Amino acid sequence: MKFSLLSGLATVLLSAGSAAAAAAATGTIDNGPFPDDLNGSNFTYPWPVKVFQFTSQLQPLQMAFMDIKPTCWPNNKTAVLFHGKNFCGPTWETTIRTLAGRGYRVVVPDQVGFCKSSKPAAYQFSLNQFAWNTRGLLNALGVGNVTVIGHSMGGMMTARFGLQYPETIDEMVMVDPVGLEDYVQKGVPYISVxxxxxxxxxxxxxxxxxxxxxxxxxGEWKPAYDTWVNMLVNIYYGSKRDAYVKNQAQIVDMVLTSPVAHYFGDLKPRTLLIVGDKDKTAIGAQWSPPDVAQTLGHFDVLGPLVASQIPDCTLYRFANLGHAPQISDPDAFHKVLLGWLNTQ
Structure with missing residues (x-):
């Protein structure tokens, strides 16, 4: 009888996960070939670019992504990596190689409005829409449950993905996420798109x-960082410049008006929160009054505060790093990441 009850529970949970995954975009995978200047970016990616073709908000769109197979014995797990606003899929290159070397399949999308994905002329950007699009991509690839890892704005998206599709997540990692605080609530003035x-x-x-x-x-700079600056300049002054500028302005608006800071207590997946204590990223700080700006972006305070709100959360703080520890100290970052992933 006990075995029967457990089997029934497993069936119910599997059905719930399948239903959640089904509530997502539908589309097809296009393996290319594609032009070098795909959707306004001619930056060369470290792995072949594929495209998820789908319809969203009554228009056909392309979501570019990389799909990297394990480079060692597969562990039958898939990691999906979410980039930040000033980043693209390739900025995860070292993390991709690290995870693939530990048996993970790694899926790395460029969100709509970014990098090699579509730059729609009219689109209502939201974290929910990004999650919907990405879950649809995973479904089209035949991927079920995932380990979700997001950085900066991608960390904010990770939280929303965790709220929207909790049954499809094995664990989630947020790396220096923006949105640990509600910027408007703390006094950031609204500015128009x-x-x-x-x-x-x-x-x-x-x-x-x-x-x-x-x-x-x-305050430090390494020559390797120039690669990621030039990657952005390439898009800002590329063939889709006008659409990209508008999309990026819309995304700033999205971050300000779609806070996740009030929902951390509702996150169900096992979570790792990584912060650099010297990070001071805060959306809107640059146009806020000085008395407001000085209260924003204190990750050394925000990290412990948010970790205490997430039900199943481990916090790791890099005392001397800023906003991008996976880039500025990849060895230390990946030691922490893999150590936590292995404690299941």
Missing amino acids: DDSAVTEAASTYGSIRGYEQAVYYV
């Missing part, structure tokens, strides 16, 4: 590097 687009359009190599050096890398 039009005003944000002016700032986005003015982005140059110098402005992007200056911001990243100060905020992401604690």
Whole structure:
């Protein structure tokens, strides 16, 4: 009788997970070939780019992604990696190689509005929509449960994915996520998409590097970081410049108006939160009054606070790192990540 009850429970849970996964975008996989300048980015990716073709908000769209098979004996697990606003799939390259070397299949999408994915002229951006699109991609690939790892805005998206599809997640990792605080609630003034687009359009190599050096890398700079700055400049001044500038302004608006900070207590998956104590990333700090700006982006405080709110959470703090520990100290970062993944 006990075996029968357990089997029945497993069936119910499997059905629930399948139903959750089914509530997602539907589409097909296109293996290419594609033009070098796919959707306005001619940056060369370290693995072949594929495309998830689907319809969203009454228009056909392309979601570019990389799908990397394990380079050692498969562990039958899949990791999906979510990039941040100023990042693309390739910025996860070292993490991809590390996970593939431990038996993971690794799926790395560029979200709509970013990098090699579509830059729609009219789109309502939301974290829920990003999660919907990504779950649809995974379904099209035949992927069930996943380990979700997100950085920066991708960490914010990881939280939303965890709320939207908890039954399809084995565990989740948030790396220096934006949105650990509700920026508007803390006093960040609203600015229009039009005003944000002016700032986005003015982005140059110098402005992007200056911001990243100060905020992401604690004032330090390594020549390798230039790769990721030039990757962005390539899109800002590429063939889809106008659409990209508008999309990025819309995404700033999305981050400000779609907080996840009030829902951390509702997250069900086992969670690892990684922060660099010297990270000071805060959306809107640059146009906030000084008395507001100085209260934002204190990851040394936000990390422990949020970790205490998530029911099943492990916190790891890098005392001397900033916003991108997977890039600035990959050896230390991956030691922490793999150590936690192995404690299941």
